Amino acid sequence: MQKRIEEELASIEHTHQVKVIYACEAGSRASGLASNASDYDVRFLYLHPSDWYLSIQERRDVIEVPVSSTLDISGWDLRKALALLRKSNPGILEWLQSTVIYLDKPIITGQIKALAQETFSKKACMHHYFSMAKRNFNDFLKGDEVQIKRYFYVLRPILSCIWMEKKHTFPPLDFHVLLKELPLSPSLKSEMAKLAAKKAISAAKEREPKNAVVFSFLEEQLFRLKDALLTVTATKKDYAEELDGLFRMALTEAWKK
Known part of the structure; x- marks a missing residue:
């Protein structure tokens, strides 16, 4: 299944003209509660080329690929993911905590995970x-x-x-x-x-x-x-500036030749 998932991610990159920077398991297989009948729930983060973001148009920032009855793959554009990280969204935090990793660009994801600890509310x-x-x-x-x-x-x-x-x-x-x-x-x-x-x-x-x-x-x-x-008190600091810098770094790193 690892090979099949990697092939599907490569197909997504080609079809949508994106770079996948991180892919993980997010379902029962990641929580240690899988049975033999459990599905594979793959979640990923991706980036478009920089020009894609320089537009006044509202563009879809989610890619969903229901491959089969046992394999579901969907991902978020990194800009969307970092905006959710700013709000300490548990969904993106869970993805980053997964111990079942199918694809990783650690130069980028290492910094995302470090900042996730700071934005955690x-x-x-x-x-x-x-x-x-x-x-x-x-x-x-x-x-x-x-x-x-x-x-x-x-x-x-x-x-x-x-x-x-x-x-x-x-x-x-x-x-x-x-x-x-x-x-x-x-x-x-x-x-x-x-x-x-x-x-x-x-x-x-x-x-x-x-x-x-x-x-x-x-x-x-x-x-x-x-x-x-x-x-329980709320986190008061706004990490917008740090997240903006992280997004620009990731965009450069993902698409560098």
């Missing part, structure tokens, strides 16, 4: 993950039986919130790293690990009776984090 990201967890909890975990994979629609964002609360950095994408490094009780970690192991071998829609230990933990954390978020 605990308040913005905690609100994002808390809202995700609350919505998914209400949508998927209220019945007597639960699809195994849907526990993680709530577990990962809740653990991400706790990570930011405790460590003040953007959380790792890998669920198992979150589970290992957070200060949770051994019994609770054991229940979560069992669910992760079941997910790895279960059918996509397999259901089982609600796990009372995990459900209670999630319910308690949603209640607690709602109040905790009221005390």
Whole structure:
């Protein structure tokens, strides 16, 4: 699959006349929660030639290539990505955290990742993950039986919130790293690990009776984090100038002969 993904990225470069500077896995394979049936969700960052940006026209800054039922590829123009990074957008931050990398231009991405640490806003990201967890909890975990994979629609964002609360950095994408490094009780970690192991071998829609230990933990954390978020302060510095400089550097580097 690595070779096929590289070929698809090369085809995108040729078809759209862009330079791909970074491509990673962004789905369950990146979060350590894949099963044999899991899709490949490839996300990438790219740059057009400099003249493309010198236009009064609004131009599409996303490329989407639904290759097959098991392989989905989409990317953002780097200017769009850096504008989102300025707002501490969790989507771009997750891509940069991925440990499954298909293509990388480290001269550029090294600086992007370094600046991402500075632009990170605990308040913005905690609100994002808390809202995700609350919505998914209400949508998927209220019945007597639960699809195994849907526990993680709530577990990962809740653990991400706790990570930011405790460590003040953007959380790792890998669920198992979150589970290992957070200060949770051994019994609770054991229940979560069992669910992760079941997910790895279960059918996509397999259901089982609600796990009372995990459900209670999630319910308690949603209640607690709602109040905790009221005390989290926002990042005040604007990194527009630094991001502009980074964009110009990346444009020069990507297209240099």
